[in-house]
Amino acid sequence: MDHHPIIDVTDLTDARGRSGATPAFEERSALAVKHFAFRENPFLDSVNPQYFFRTEAHEDAYIKMKKCIDEHVAVGLTTALSGTGKTLLTQILLTELDPRRHEPVLVLAYPGMTKTGLLRELAAELELGPLPPRAPIHMLMGPIQERIADLYQAGRKLIVIIDECHFLGVDALQMVRTLSNVELPERKLVTILLFGEDSFLDKMHRPQYASIFNRMFVRARLRPLDAAETEQYIKFRCLVSGGNPGIFRPDFHPRCHALSGGVPREVNRLCHGALFEAARAGARHIGPEFLR
Ligand SMILES: Nc1ncnc2c1ncn2[C@@H]1O[C@H](COP(=O)(O)OP(=O)(O)OP(=O)(O)O)[C@@H](O)[C@H]1O
Ligand SMILES: [Mg+2]
DSSP: OOOSOOOOHHHHHHHHHHHOOOOOHHHHHHHHHHHTTOSSOTTOSSOOGGGOOOOHHHHHHHHHHHHHHHTTOSEEEEEEOTTSSHHHHHHHHHHHSOTTTEEEEEEEOOTTBOHHHHHHHHHHHTTOOOOOTTOOHHHHHHHHHHHHHHHHHTTOEEEEEEESGGGBOHHHHHHHHHHHTOBOSSOBSEEEEEEEETHHHHHHTSGGGHHHHHHOOEEEEOOOOOHHHHHHHHHHHHHHTTOOGGGBOTTHHHHHHHHHTTOHHHHHHHHHHHHHHHHHTTOSSBOGGGOO
16 A cells, blocks of 8 residues: 655655755655554645545535535535635535536636636537637537537536636626526526635625626635644544544644644645654654644
């Protein structure tokens, strides 16, 4: 199971002592994993649904977004600070969708994405190509609408998940609205789930966004972890990676929470650093002195 290179603690300390260089990320990770007998690094900044820690806010957002899919709501919105778990949530939703009933598509918005850019991404994800380089809107929209209708005939529904939606301009958001209007008298044929930074909400309060914002009546907000959640989160990640959560001393957790503000990505970064520093020092337990 362990694919990490084996690194001898003393060798690494000596090498650093001589050159003064900080070992590369992979080496620090391998050292920490070996020293504390994890199966894998518990605090990697990767999005792995296995590590999903269900805080009240994350659970609430998950349920609301799932409800949009199951109850044919046109648009759902989840906002949060950077590093709080939006992309993780998109991955969890994607892995849980039933392919017999849903056709999930993930679109990653980028700065300045236009309505044409959005439709192009969507068409590409739906494998509707090849499309002419400068295809006008109707040449993009037509095939997408046809696909939506075909899916409906086959008893399936298009679920569009847009991550980083704060990058969408006003025209791209109007296109989200147009897409969300594809419907039969009895129900919506598409559900669009938007995930973006909290700043997206400020923008949505401007008058030109009113018509699209009205559509987003199912909204959720992820928030950073509180002190108790931070401690549970750290212990949970240790357990999932096959380690002992008791390696962290009780006074580690409040300090880690204070330094990270409870933002999971920051908690991961701090814990990863502390694991390495403690491993390098040959410590069996990790207190706040290893936080930096
Ligand atoms: N509830 C959670 N349970 C487990 N891990 C989490 C949770 N929330 C966030 N994380 C972890 O924190 C890190 C950052 O999460 P993620 O990338 O999903 O944040 P984000 O909100 O999409 O950030 P950004 O706005 O910068 O894209 C990832 O390693 C992720 O696995
Ligand atoms: Mg993200």
